[in-house]
């Protein structure tokens with residue numbers, strides 16, 4: 143069966159050990175985690191976990207049910223479809239020797255991202271957008287030499303009914 | 305009025321109806337013990353914490369209640385892990401209270417500190433570390449609620465010593481609700497309507513029931529369903545007793561050591577009504593060929609059980625009892641046609657399988673283990689509570705003792721944990737003091753928790769241990785015989801204690817039979833003594849359990865005697 147990427151978002155009790163229950167479930171049952179983002183919501187007792195996993199349909203169904211079964215998971219949704227907005231973020235440290243500096247800034251401008259740190263030989267660029275956008279930017283910066291990179295997995299939020 | 309954590313604990317236990325606790329003391333729980341002995345809750349001092357958890361498991365199953373344990377921090381807590389894992393796999397409601405070092409020492413590698421919440425996370429339904437006495441009452445109430453509701457399971461609560469000692473005003477909690485936990489008991493009626501149609505259309509239906517029937521108290525509804533719709537019934541190991549083992553519609557157990565007719569019927573059926581089961585690999589064999597001609601209905605309270613291992617035609621999330629009650633009501637109104645006529649060819653076919661390939665063994669001049677179980681069944685008139693160890697003994701108990709009632713067969717099904725039977729028998733005997741409780745044991749397994757003989761003696765629990773002594777780790781030896789060219793690597797127990805003398809050393813009674821003609825007399829004598837008894841039966845050493853489906857093969861491909 144074909145493997146698909148799914149984005150799950152869940153509200154969980156903001157308590158010690160909850161993340162390890164979620165992660166332990168994945169390792170214990172042999173499911174894989176592509177990415178994981180966790181932070182508090184406006185209610186300090188509740189956190190939101192956004193998790194991406196790649197698996198075939200029956201396994202995706204199991205993942206959702208198993209997560210739901212965890213006592214600390216209040217609510218879970220599969221937000222893979224277009225009904226949700228998705229964004230990723232990356233911090234990219236790229237080589238910026240003098241003959242490349244202008245080109246890099248042009249790319250930054252086109253991608254509407256930001257330079258957040260400047261040195262004699264590097265820029266740190268902050269980008270947010272869809273996974274494709276981040277990937278496209280990386281593709282363009284690659285020839286200059288990427289020194290290091292930190293990426294989040296995607297975040298997803300259901301659109302409000304219009 | 306202010307109460308200490310220990311006092312609150314005892315209060316809540318009383319509110320939850322706890323009358324018996326299995327435990328073992330230590331520094332971290334000394335305050336709880338100090339309070340416990342002042343209450344009227346009975347404490348059973350086991351000889352090993354693993355024994356405490358298995359005993360609580362047996363108590364919970366035989367008594368249809370929540371089993372409770374109390375152990376100290378560190379090694380006391382780690383010794384509960386196997387018992388928790390067994391109860392978790394078999395969905396048995398337990399609350400295990402473990403002591404913990406004082407909160408300010410947690411994380412410091414303090415004396416007898418372990419992260420038991422971390423260790424037991426994957427083998428409990430849920431677990432807690434109580435860091436603040438203000439959370440104690442709610443946590444205890446939640447633990448009992450979680451343990452017994454929905455798909456039951458064990459819950460562990462870790463109690464740091466300072467939390468137990470500190471004081472707070474006690475305010476009782478009457479009702480527990482959890483916004484993230486709402487098990488579905490009532491089935492979807494639309495799905496049930498479809499099941500009624502499938503039953504009406506089916507030519508070769510089979511019911512496959514499991515532990516869910518017993519946990520939800522649904523056996524009378526299951527029996528009514530089978531009889532009203534004339535559908536033969538098989539069960540998993542965990543479901544034995546959920547349907548009368550003497551009923552003409554009984555097919556025997558399914559799976560790796562299932563009966564020929566149960567496995568063949570499952571292979572040939574056109575409708576499989578699976579109720580309160582989770583399709584363990586020991587049941588399904590090769591999943592692609594499992595019930596491959598059938599539409600499969602799956603009723604279970606745990607949504608994760610559905611479509612985990614087997615694709616199903618009609619999933620129903622609901623408690624077995626409510627669902628079967630509803631389904632039966634709908635079936636009585638439905639037109640099922642002339643069932644006698646309609647089912648005849650199918651039931652005839654099953655009868656033929658039964659008569660041509662019955663459960664069987666070859667009698668010789670040695671004691672056959674199957675014969676011991678048959679005789680035990682006869683003498684106890686099928687009314688005993690039977691616990692088992694693990695291995696061949698467990699399978700022969702399942703095959704040759706025919707259970708008519710739920711909560712009478714108590715075995716470590718999912719984990720298959722050697723050493724389960726004796727402590728579980730102790731728990732069962734405490735829950736049912738007037739019943740005959742027998743542990744059908746292997747010579748290997750019984751040595752894993754033999755120390756609990758002292759517990760049985762201390763509390764005058766007349767449990768009966770029937771050792772099918774083959775001098776081997778028999779089930780492993782059987783695999784070696786069949787699939788490893790008889791290379792018996794490390795399965796010959798070359799040295800064993802004299803079990804008769806061992807019984808006597810504990811102050812119990814020891815009996816032995818070495819010839820078939822002694823079996824009956826030893827059983828009769830042993831069962832008549834009002835004390836713990838070990839009966840040691842020297843059985844045919846290389847007897848194997850048949851039928852057997854080799855691991856991973858379709859269950860219709862059985863090795864027979």
Ligand SMILES: Cc1ncc(C[n+]2csc(CCOP(=O)(O)OP(=O)(O)O)c2C)c(N)n1
Pocket residue numbers: 693694695696697698720721722723745746747748749750772774776777778779780
């Ligand atoms: C704690 C534990 N360790 C190992 C096993 C693997 N195992 C399964 S059956 C068995 C043999 C048990 O021997 P015995 O109790 O003598 O029973 P028999 O099969 O001979 O009836 C073993 C070692 C197990 N199930 N549990």
Ligand SMILES: [Mg+2]
Pocket residue numbers: 746747748772773774775776777778
């Ligand atoms: Mg043995």
